Amino acid sequence: MRAVSRRGRFGKYGETKRLERLRRSRLTRRMAGAGGRAFPSAPGRGPGAGRKSAAPFVRSSLESDASFIEALSRRVFTRYGGTYGEILSEWFRHRFGMTLVAVLGRSRAGFVMMGPVDGNGRFHCTVEILAIAVEPRFQGMGVGRRLLSEALKKARTGGARSVVLHTAEGNLPALKLFKSFGLVPLGLKESFYPEGQNAYLMIRPIEG
Numbered sequence: 001m002r003a004v005s006r007r008g009r010f011g012k013y014g015e016t017k018r019l020e021r022l023r024r025s026r027l028t029r030r031m032a033g034a035g036g037r038a039f040p041s042a043p044g045r046g047p048g049a050g051r052k053s054a055a056p057f058v059r060s061s062l063e064s065d066a067s068f069i070e071a072l073s074r075r076v077f078t079r080y081g082g083t084y085g086e087i088l089s090e091w092f093r094h095r096f097g098m099t100l101v102a103v104l105g106r107s108r109a110g111f112v113m114m115g116p117v118d119g120n121g122r123f124h125c126t127v128e129i130l131a132i133a134v135e136p137r138f139q140g141m142g143v144g145r146r147l148l149s150e151a152l153k154k155a156r157t158g159g160a161r162s163v164v165l166h167t168a169e170g171n172l173p174a175l176k177l178f179k180s181f182g183l184v185p186l187g188l189k190e191s192f193y194p195e196g197q198n199a200y201l202m203i204r205p206i207e208g
Contacts, residue, residue: 061099081194110134112147127155129165169198
């Protein structure tokens with residue numbers, strides 16, 4: 001779906017500063033206030049309920065999801081270059097922000113990771129979707145939509161005023177998904193990813 005970058009804000013210094021900002025953030029604590037709360041897609045559904053064709057079930061991440069998140073990140077984001085599995089697993093271990101995991105049947109099908117970022121004059125109380133990934137065998141089954149929907153709900157609950165993300169210019173399925181949720185391109189960042197791909201910065205205001 002969408003990858004992170006090691007350029008600029010994801011360089012070693014930028015990553016360290018980012019970790020410190022997110023650890024101090026009050027919005028992080030509000031977003032995480034639901035603890036282990038799960039988000040069933042339909043009444044009566046839960047982890048292990050139904051079959052792979054059933055609607056995805058979304059829950060807050062567990063410590064045991066660490067290896068799944070790292071492995072999926074390595075598979076999905078390899079084309080963009082960089083050590084995404086290591087970066088995302090480090091962020092996950094620090095437990096800042098919020099990570100949600102989608103489940104289909106008894107299988108973990110994808111995840112979304114997000115966290116608050118500092119304002120830059122244009123945004124106030126902004127949440128960034130840092131990464132969203134779906135297992136290839138579960139793509140096209142509504143997993144990405146379910147994860148994004150729950151991420152936006154959590155951002156609203158946490159008091160965010162807007163949500164931002166970056167996605168590759170050539171990732172047309174992801175662009176279509178994000179636009180369908182009201183995210184609009186704010187600008188194009190050239191050579192955003194380590195392999196040189198351009199990325200759109202997208203934003204969506206959140207109504208109270």
